[in-house]
Amino acid sequence: xxxxxxxxxxxxxxxxxxxxxxxxxxxxxxxxxxxxxxxxxxxxxxxxxxxxxxxxxxxxxxxxxxxxxxxxxxxxxxxxxxxxxxxxxxxxxxxxxxxxx
Amino acid sequence: xxxxxxxxxxxxxxxxxxxxxxxxxxxxxxxxxxxxxxxxxxxxxxxxxxxxxxxxxxxxxxxxxxxxxxxxxxxxxxxxxxxxxxxxxxxxxxxxxxxxxxxxxxxxxxxxxxxxxxxxxxxxxxxxxxxxxxxxxxxxxxxxxxxxxxxxxxxxxxxxxxxxxxxxxxxxxxxxxxxx
Numbered sequence: 001x002x003x004x005x006x007x008x009x010x011x012x013x014x015x016x017x018x019x020x021x022x023x024x025x026x027x028x029x030x031x032x033x034x035x036x037x038x039x040x041x042x043x044x045x046x047x048x049x050x051x052x053x054x055x056x057x058x059x060x061x062x063x064x065x066x067x068x069x070x071x072x073x074x075x076x077x078x079x080x081x082x083x084x085x086x087x088x089x090x091x092x093x094x095x096x097x098x099x100x101x
Numbered sequence: 102x103x104x105x106x107x108x109x110x111x112x113x114x115x116x117x118x119x120x121x122x123x124x125x126x127x128x129x130x131x132x133x134x135x136x137x138x139x140x141x142x143x144x145x146x147x148x149x150x151x152x153x154x155x156x157x158x159x160x161x162x163x164x165x166x167x168x169x170x171x172x173x174x175x176x177x178x179x180x181x182x183x184x185x186x187x188x189x190x191x192x193x194x195x196x197x198x199x200x201x202x203x204x205x206x207x208x209x210x211x212x213x214x215x216x217x218x219x220x221x222x223x224x225x226x227x228x229x230x231x232x233x234x235x236x237x238x239x240x241x242x243x244x245x246x247x248x249x250x251x252x253x254x255x256x257x258x259x260x261x262x263x264x265x266x267x268x269x270x271x272x273x274x275x276x277x278x279x280x281x
Binding site: 060069070086 | 104105112123146150153158169185186188193197204215237238241245259261263267270
């Protein structure tokens with residue numbers, strides 16, 4: 001059996017699905033951020049697979065930018081969680097609905 | 102043959118870790134499972150000759166992002182972090198079910214219906230040379246994508262300043278200042 005591009009794409013899709021379901025099922029903001037990371041990693045895997053299959057370095061460059069955006073997102077997201085829990089201890093994801101304009 | 106074995110082992114590691122992230126009750130376990138998934142992805146990157154990205158994946162993701170997660174979990178306290186979990190909204194479970202089943206069905210359909218997802222058209226960013234991967238990546242990053250690269254630095258500065266402002270303790274006003 002030869003490993004084709006489709007295998008990597010399917011693995012990426014499965015990671016994306018698991019991350020998306022986790023994002024919807026779990027209500028802990030920390031776990032939800034981790035699920036976003038899973039989804040981003042599934043997409044990264046697809047990008048690298050296409051980069052290899054098409055012989056184009058552009059896919060790997062995009063993965064670079066996804067890494068940076070993921071890092072920035074985690075930093076701001078965790079900062080928000082810490083700030084919210086400091087001002088209102090014991091608040092959960094549902095309590096944040098008061099933030100709606 | 103070796104490729105297949107490597108792919109299958111790494112895929113099992115990835116999927117086990119991913120399921121562990123969403124099934125573990127304890128956030129610390131979720132973070133450790135996330136490390137497992139990230140290592141599996143790094144192995145997949147290596148097997149597709151994206152060696153530099155594999156190294157960056159391990160250093161940035163497993164080394165920095167997951168440590169940041171663990172740091173925040175420990176900062177809040179493991180019990181507090183675990184108590185953030187609340188029951189799902191009723192509509193959410195249905196949304197999750199629809200999303201999961203729908204995307205799985207779509208993936209299965211694509212596997213069965215499409216032989217080769219790749220059109221075979223050459224890309225614009227320059228061909229891959231397995232021996233000079235890093236050089237090609239750098240050339241692409243600093244020529245075609247240089248504006249995006251500069252914007253990335255701006256994004257990181259914004260994120261750092263935002264995190265500092267958000268996580269700072271509210272400044273207590275001195276009595277004489279509060280009176281003014």
